[in-house]
Amino acid sequence: MNWQPNRSLPLSLSKQIVQWMTEQIESGEWPIGTKLPPQRKLALSFGVNRSTLQEAIDELKANGLLSSKTGSATYVSNDSWNVLVKQKQTNWQQYIEASIHKSNFQTIQLINEFEQDDSVIRLGTGELNPLLLPSAAIHASLSGLDLDGKTIGYSSPQGSLSLRQAICSYVQKRGIVTSPENICIVSGALQALQLISVGLLETGSFVLQDRFSYLNSIHTFQSFGMHLYGLSEHQYTLDMIQRIRRNRQAILYTIPTLHNPTGNCMTIQQKKELYALCESAQLPIIEDDVYCELLFDEEPTPAMKAFDQTGGVLYIGSVSKTLSPGLRIGWVIASTPVIQRLADIKMQMDYGSSAISQQIVEHWLRTGLYERHIEQLKIELQRRAELMDSLLQQHFQAIASWEKPKGGFYIWIKFHEPIVTTDLFMQLLKNKVLINPGYIYAANDAHHIRLSFAYGSDAELEQGIEILYQQIQTNKHR
Amino acid sequence: MNWQPNRSLPLSLSKQIVQWMTEQIESGEWPIGTKLPPQRKLALSFGVNRSTLQEAIDELKANGLLSSKTGSATYVSNDSWNVLVKQKQTNWQQYIEASIHKSNFQTIQLINEFEQDDSVIRLGTGELNPLLLPSAAIHASLSGLDLDGKTIGYSSPQGSLSLRQAICSYVQKRGIVTSPENICIVSGALQALQLISVGLLETGSFVLQDRFSYLNSIHTFQSFGMHLYGLSEHQYTLDMIQRIRRNRQAILYTIPTLHNPTGNCMTIQQKKELYALCESAQLPIIEDDVYCELLFDEEPTPAMKAFDQTGGVLYIGSVSKTLSPGLRIGWVIASTPVIQRLADIKMQMDYGSSAISQQIVEHWLRTGLYERHIEQLKIELQRRAELMDSLLQQHFQAIASWEKPKGGFYIWIKFHEPIVTTDLFMQLLKNKVLINPGYIYAANDAHHIRLSFAYGSDAELEQGIEILYQQIQTNKHR
Ligand SMILES: Cc1ncc(COP(=O)(O)O)c(C=O)c1O
Ligand SMILES: Cc1ncc(COP(=O)(O)O)c(C=O)c1O
Numbered sequence: 001m002n003w004q005p006n007r008s009l010p011l012s013l014s015k016q017i018v019q020w021m022t023e024q025i026e027s028g029e030w031p032i033g034t035k036l037p038p039q040r041k042l043a044l045s046f047g048v049n050r051s052t053l054q055e056a057i058d059e060l061k062a063n064g065l066l067s068s069k070t071g072s073a074t075y076v077s078n079d080s081w082n083v084l085v086k087q088k089q090t091n092w093q094q095y096i097e098a099s100i101h102k103s104n105f106q107t108i109q110l111i112n113e114f115e116q117d118d119s120v121i122r123l124g125t126g127e128l129n130p131l132l133l134p135s136a137a138i139h140a141s142l143s144g145l146d147l148d149g150k151t152i153g154y155s156s157p158q159g160s161l162s163l164r165q166a167i168c169s170y171v172q173k174r175g176i177v178t179s180p181e182n183i184c185i186v187s188g189a190l191q192a193l194q195l196i197s198v199g200l201l202e203t204g205s206f207v208l209q210d211r212f213s214y215l216n217s218i219h220t221f222q223s224f225g226m227h228l229y230g231l232s233e234h235q236y237t238l239d240m241i242q243r244i245r246r247n248r249q250a251i252l253y254t255i256p257t258l259h260n261p262t263g264n265c266m267t268i269q270q271k272k273e274l275y276a277l278c279e280s281a282q283l284p285i286i287e288d289d290v291y292c293e294l295l296f297d298e299e300p301t302p303a304m305k306a307f308d309q310t311g312g313v314l315y316i317g318s319v320s321k322t323l324s325p326g327l328r329i330g331w332v333i334a335s336t337p338v339i340q341r342l343a344d345i346k347m348q349m350d351y352g353s354s355a356i357s358q359q360i361v362e363h364w365l366r367t368g369l370y371e372r373h374i375e376q377l378k379i380e381l382q383r384r385a386e387l388m389d390s391l392l393q394q395h396f397q398a399i400a401s402w403e404k405p406k407g408g409f410y411i412w413i414k415f416h417e418p419i420v421t422t423d424l425f426m427q428l429l430k431n432k433v434l435i436n437p438g439y440i441y442a443a444n445d446a447h448h449i450r451l452s453f454a455y456g457s458d459a460e461l462e463q464g465i466e467i468l469y470q471q472i473q474t475n476k477h478r
Numbered sequence: 479m480n481w482q483p484n485r486s487l488p489l490s491l492s493k494q495i496v497q498w499m500t501e502q503i504e505s506g507e508w509p510i511g512t513k514l515p516p517q518r519k520l521a522l523s524f525g526v527n528r529s530t531l532q533e534a535i536d537e538l539k540a541n542g543l544l545s546s547k548t549g550s551a552t553y554v555s556n557d558s559w560n561v562l563v564k565q566k567q568t569n570w571q572q573y574i575e576a577s578i579h580k581s582n583f584q585t586i587q588l589i590n591e592f593e594q595d596d597s598v599i600r601l602g603t604g605e606l607n608p609l610l611l612p613s614a615a616i617h618a619s620l621s622g623l624d625l626d627g628k629t630i631g632y633s634s635p636q637g638s639l640s641l642r643q644a645i646c647s648y649v650q651k652r653g654i655v656t657s658p659e660n661i662c663i664v665s666g667a668l669q670a671l672q673l674i675s676v677g678l679l680e681t682g683s684f685v686l687q688d689r690f691s692y693l694n695s696i697h698t699f700q701s702f703g704m705h706l707y708g709l710s711e712h713q714y715t716l717d718m719i720q721r722i723r724r725n726r727q728a729i730l731y732t733i734p735t736l737h738n739p740t741g742n743c744m745t746i747q748q749k750k751e752l753y754a755l756c757e758s759a760q761l762p763i764i765e766d767d768v769y770c771e772l773l774f775d776e777e778p779t780p781a782m783k784a785f786d787q788t789g790g791v792l793y794i795g796s797v798s799k800t801l802s803p804g805l806r807i808g809w810v811i812a813s814t815p816v817i818q819r820l821a822d823i824k825m826q827m828d829y830g831s832s833a834i835s836q837q838i839v840e841h842w843l844r845t846g847l848y849e850r851h852i853e854q855l856k857i858e859l860q861r862r863a864e865l866m867d868s869l870l871q872q873h874f875q876a877i878a879s880w881e882k883p884k885g886g887f888y889i890w891i892k893f894h895e896p897i898v899t900t901d902l903f904m905q906l907l908k909n910k911v912l913i914n915p916g917y918i919y920a921a922n923d924a925h926h927i928r929l930s931f932a933y934g935s936d937a938e939l940e941q942g943i944e945i946l947y948q949q950i951q952t953n954k955h956r
Binding site: 009010011019088089090092093095096098099100101103104109112115116127128129130131132133135136138139142143145147148149150151152153154155156157187188190191194197198199200201202203218219220223224239242243249279280282284309310311312320324325326327328335337338341344345347348349350351352353354355356357360 | 487488489497566567568570571573574576577578579581582587590593594605606607608609610611613614616617620621623625626627628629630631632633634635665666668669672675676677678679680681696697698701702717720721727757758760762787788789790798802803804805806813815816819822823825826827828829830831832833834835838
């Protein structure tokens, strides 16, 4: 052996011995069972102290590469090859644990996973049933798209100009007067929240919102060090807002129409009051309006963005809840510096949204296909809402309360007793029923379930509600 | 006046007076020119000290809402309405400056902006000319897509299974044997880098790479507190790597085939050595392979991923440089825990990539349209590469050196003198020529330009190179 550790390396002598011996075993120079020379001799040949050598050998024994039989002799262990194979695998878990972004909540990961399983009844899914998506009509419309080399190249930072123009016309019915410069196309409303999080807020900012809220089910803000603060009704006052945020940066998140998960709709008066409150608190607003077109019997009242005089409202829309979530197209409407900032970050994240998806949405908006489809869709959603309501009346009148939905996808049912636990969630999953428990929208809640009438077939909704009822009965009698 | 500040509010008395007086002016109670009562009287009526009142009045004067003529009398200023309108505008600049993500480099922002201007000759663009994108063939292929309600719903976390299957077959020619569980679909290679940044690395990690590198032109890692470290050739040793990273987490980024910006291709031997080095340094590798299919005359050597035994290689592919960047489809191939992690983060960022784009890419891969298109494309790119090379020979032989491109989009030209400055960039921009200067790929470089033969028409390339030559001549004689 004529190798010696190198004293000028930044690695300790004993670590270098460990590395070298590992290489001898790995390369086959020292096959399994090889007996090492006596330690005195080895130390001499390496030019190191006995204690340094001992340290290296101890580490290799601890790793399972070397072993000692009785007496002092040291051998290459029988298990050394297995150990080597395992050792060499990159330890990704260590990387993942130290990294920046939070993992999805366990329950949400389970939901994502079991939503892939066709044998599961999805009683909570925030998505239209595949049969309600106009896939054939979208397919048919593809030949009408205007694809040339420019449209399928890299996008301009804010997204397709002609789509932004179409959105300008479309949002007029929300009372919003805007121009293409004030619009940024995003890959769904979720990405809009992501861009706002890293592009407009500093670490430590407060995001104020309702106690129950969609935001609580995602980590978009928390992953970058922002705090979500759930306001109860009486906390919507200037005084309270100032106390909560103290001198910190803050923003308010609100879903004024067909709130997720509660289904609430604010009146125009309530919107005006909230806007005025935020204006005097100098608190910008994220107005998430993705369900606005799904009111069954009324016209939606104008968006808060419609009376924004100060540029404080960031308005978010999307086609996910109406036309198709797979298109991944949404939009943000805001003042010019905000749009330029969000567009700049979007360019840095994914260089823009799918050009074909943008073309499809533009086509559907311009030709009126979009509005006609929504009219049909609402009729079917309303029928489903009534079915769900009557199923609930059959089973839950004595133990829960809920409101008849005004639109959208959800019934937010409140059980009198705190029975909506992780246990209930898991029991139902075993019975192949997937619910969205209230605790994903407000930590510690055990009273609510967000039931969706948008996804399951009639038979699945019936069967799912029946299983839910049975499970609750079983638990009661335990 | 019967208003008084409220001592139990968290706001100081003088601030409350400022707010109240602002409201009086805003509401029209105090029109422009209104003379305020004497300060003694006001202080008394508010129940505050003269000094508190003075403080409030000073602030309102500084803001421009109040003004004093000679003597002590105070008036609502003539300009107060303008001031109010401005004051109320949300100060987004403040939000933007404090927020997390970095802005794009000034030069890159300018490039993004001027790439929208059709009168500009784009000598640096990393994108195919619109005429080289098969837009008509893509349009024609749309009718062959298999769209149903399930495919256009929300995506499964890793993306379309059938696309992942098609990618498995496709990457076999890169020597990669993998399965759909080890693939995550992303919205372009850029998003893959984004996901790796926030999903696998901790703040303070080192990203090791070549001195000149695409990564230096984006902020994907730096925005989240990671350090880019450019290695020169002799620094690719175990010793150096350990010295640089010390005990910190690190990852290596490499573009082994048709490097951006240098155009370099590693031999199989070099790939193996780099892989072995990273393995002994326990340094995972990001292998960015987006240009691999664009070698003109040779078959590309197998990807580094092909000899990955330890799960340490994260392989990235994309159709942006071949089929269409507007589709926004790329993929990551890696070990299972990594893929699950990236998919989980992707779900939290945008709920998946465009379903239609995924369908198109799958269709093009499966039917062989993709490979046939690339064969055609390479012929045209090679013709353009030769044109560009001969243009450079006409003008720059005495003052610069470069290699004849083996493929891809770029010629990485090195001027003997350090002439590639921001001044040169701006002068060319005035003359409507856009270049990618070397300093966006390595700070402080003033010797290189990344010239692209992929974007401009023949005439534009000729004219652009001529203008570049003239500008350099002019600068020399100044
Ligand atoms: C209130 C709300 N905002 C945003 C989103 C995200 O929608 P998109 O698919 O457009 O990203 C959802 C979807 O669940 C939602 O319920
Ligand atoms: C080396 C390299 N990687 C990644 C990308 C990003 O490609 P994509 O459009 O797939 O996001 C580019 C594009 O410029 C590139 O040159």
